[in-house]
Amino acid sequence: MAVDWEEIYATSWDDLVRYLDRKVWDPERARDLAQEAFVRALSSDVEIDNPRGWLFTVAGNLARDEARAAGRRRHHLRIVTGSRADEVEEPTTTEDLEMDRRRAAVRMALDRLSERDREILLLWDAGLSYTEIAAETGLAPGAIGTTLGRARRRLVEAHAEGTEGPDAAHQ
Amino acid sequence: MPHINEGLLHAQLDGALGPDEQLQWAEAEAHLEVCEDCRRRRDEAADLRGAARDLLAAAGPAAPAGRPAFDELVDRARLRRAEPASGRKSSAGTGAAWWRTPARLGWAASLVIAVGAGWIGRQLVVEQGFDAPEVATEQEAPMGRTGRGEGADLEDAREDGRAREARARRDAAAAAAAPEAEAEAEPRQEARPEDEGLQDKAQPITDAAAEAEPSEFGADDAIRVQEIAPLAAASRATSGARCYEASPAAGDGRAAAAGKPETLRLAPDGTATLRLDGRPLVGFWERTGADSLRLRVTDGEGWRELVLVEAANGVRGDAELETVDCP
Numbered sequence: 001m002a003v004d005w006e007e008i009y010a011t012s013w014d015d016l017v018r019y020l021d022r023k024v025w026d027p028e029r030a031r032d033l034a035q036e037a038f039v040r041a042l043s044s045d046v047e048i049d050n051p052r053g054w055l056f057t058v059a060g061n062l063a064r065d066e067a068r069a070a071g072r073r074r075h076h077l078r079i080v081t082g083s084r085a086d087e088v089e090e091p092t093t094t095e096d097l098e099m100d101r102r103r104a105a106v107r108m109a110l111d112r113l114s115e116r117d118r119e120i121l122l123l124w125d126a127g128l129s130y131t132e133i134a135a136e137t138g139l140a141p142g143a144i145g146t147t148l149g150r151a152r153r154r155l156v157e158a159h160a161e162g163t164e165g166p167d168a169a170h171q
Numbered sequence: 172m173p174h175i176n177e178g179l180l181h182a183q184l185d186g187a188l189g190p191d192e193q194l195q196w197a198e199a200e201a202h203l204e205v206c207e208d209c210r211r212r213r214d215e216a217a218d219l220r221g222a223a224r225d226l227l228a229a230a231g232p233a234a235p236a237g238r239p240a241f242d243e244l245v246d247r248a249r250l251r252r253a254e255p256a257s258g259r260k261s262s263a264g265t266g267a268a269w270w271r272t273p274a275r276l277g278w279a280a281s282l283v284i285a286v287g288a289g290w291i292g293r294q295l296v297v298e299q300g301f302d303a304p305e306v307a308t309e310q311e312a313p314m315g316r317t318g319r320g321e322g323a324d325l326e327d328a329r330e331d332g333r334a335r336e337a338r339a340r341r342d343a344a345a346a347a348a349a350p351e352a353e354a355e356a357e358p359r360q361e362a363r364p365e366d367e368g369l370q371d372k373a374q375p376i377t378d379a380a381a382e383a384e385p386s387e388f389g390a391d392d393a394i395r396v397q398e399i400a401p402l403a404a405a406s407r408a409t410s411g412a413r414c415y416e417a418s419p420a421a422g423d424g425r426a427a428a429a430g431k432p433e434t435l436r437l438a439p440d441g442t443a444t445l446r447l448d449g450r451p452l453v454g455f456w457e458r459t460g461a462d463s464l465r466l467r468v469t470d471g472e473g474w475r476e477l478v479l480v481e482a483a484n485g486v487r488g489d490a491e492l493e494t495v496d497c498p
Contacts, residue, residue: 009241017238021231035239035247042248099231106230114478114489125227130187138473141189146178148185149216152223159226 003051005042012052016059019126023063025107033062053135056123060136109159117151124148175199175209180216412438415485415492432477432490435466436497443468445477463488 013034020030037059041048048054110118116137123133133148134141179195182188188196203209415435434446443456445468452475454468459478464486466477477489485493 006241009244013238022227027231031238035244038244039247039251042245043251102229103231106226109226116476116478116489121223121227124185125224130182130185130189138475142192143178145180145182145185145187146176149177149181149219152181152219155226156219156222 003048005038005051008051008055009038012055015126015128016055019056019122020059020063022110022122022125023060024066025103029066033059033066036062050132050135052128053132056126056128056132056136060119105159105163108162109155112158112162113151113154117147117154120144120148121151121155174206175202175212177212177216180213181220184217184220412436412497414495414497415490416495417490417492432492435486435490435492437464 016034016037017027017030020033021027024030024033037055040058041051041055110121113121116139119137120133120139123136128136130141130144133139133144139147176195179188179192179199182192183196183199199209203213413436415437417433432445432447433449436444437456438444441455441457443454443466445452445454445466447468447470450470452468452470454466454474456464456466459465462481464479464481466479468475468477479486479488479490485491
């Protein structure tokens with residue numbers, strides 16, 4: 001059965017970019033990777049059964065490769081310059097500053113989760129159904145609720161610990 | 172009725188109850204009427220769900236303004252298709268969970284047969300081969316339009332696989348020369364040279380490998396099975412395994428939740444055995460940081476990945492387990 005990629009593009013683009021942004025933490029790069037995932041889908045020789053799941057899988061792999069390459073670059077940079085490699089441009093407005101602070105706090109909390117917990121949260125956040133998340137992660141559909149519940153708790157606790165000190169989450 | 176499972180609460184809040192869970196929920200609703208504890212937990216689950224959603228939403232705009240025209244992507248795809256086939260890999264990541272991708276399996280392939288997951292091993296042998304195909308890669312090239320990412324994965328997988336095979340052979344030789352010798356590169360382990368339990372436990376697994384019918388595999392694969400035999404010997408001879416168990420005291424009423432590991436054994440040769448919901452799983456572990464470990468285990472159907480952080484008295488992370496003496 002032919003896949004209506006135009007329809008999928010219309011309905012899934014925002015979710016896919018959002019998912020990728022939470023992985024690479026760079027909206028423009030997330031957009032590039034989302035385009036790449038769609039181009040791969042459109043140029044694929046094989047029949048794709050679950051187009052939306054396929055897109056997120058390919059996008060997730062692209063983001064992982066991206067992070068790995070970025071890690072190598074950062075490491076290299078640190079050796080060469082001895083300076084912080086993650087310096088960013090100065091934000092220009094109070095809103096930018098506030099957004100950067102919020103993003104950094106959420107990113108730090110997500111980084112403290114296991115790969116599986118983080119993946120399930122991001123897929124859920126991108127609007128995938130339990131069935132799609134199960135297909136994506138290889139978990140049984142019946143286990144998604146349990147894993148997602150635990151991941152939510154860990155995210156909230158990690159965020160509280162990061163922003164309010166180590167005791168906050170235990171109050 | 173017992174208290175309501177945490178997963179059921181979250182699935183109901185997400186509107187994601189399957190047919191079986193719909194039935195469970197009908198019972199759960201009646202239970203909620205009479206159980207204040209479960210009402211409190213349901214409210215807590217709803218709060219967590221809302222808080223997690225708010226946090227992720229607060230992490231930035233849903234999407235940057237503007238998206239390319241769909242036709243533009245179609246044109247790019249058309250150009251891509253016109254490129255030589257060697258420059259791309261059309262099936263990248265198709266339908267695979269992240270721990271099922273060839274890259275993830277490649278490094279494990281040489282050990283899979285040894286731990287008795289024969290049919291998976293065979294699948295790997297037939298579909299992937301033990302060595303990933305040669306793919307030209309550039310270490311520092313930016314990810315381009317030709318699937319460099321997968322190339323790098325295959326490269327990594329191949330290196331991992333070779334390193335492990337080499338290590339397995341070295342360990343086997345060391346074990347033959349001095350059966351009590353500790354495997355090298357394991358500075359953190361507690362030495363337990365008289366750990367007979369490990370040897371007993373390892374027996375069925377390694378015997379399964381030794382008894383693997385070469386005729387089940389192709390000619391080349393039979394050679395591979397023989398190469399695995401020293402590894403099986405190494406696995407029997409090594410000691411210093413670390414063992415963990417779920418502690419009932421550490422449970423919080425949700426200890427029986429699906430997917431909860433019960434026991435875990437990490438052998439110094441990199442193999443791991445795990446009991447999950449009463450089912451045995453086998454696989455591999457590796458150290459990813461000073462106190463962090465990654466496990467990949469299979470039940471013969473699929474692979475799971477667990478990330479663990481070592482604590483003073485056990486491990487935390489995907490499994491909350493206490494240190495115990497190995498049986």
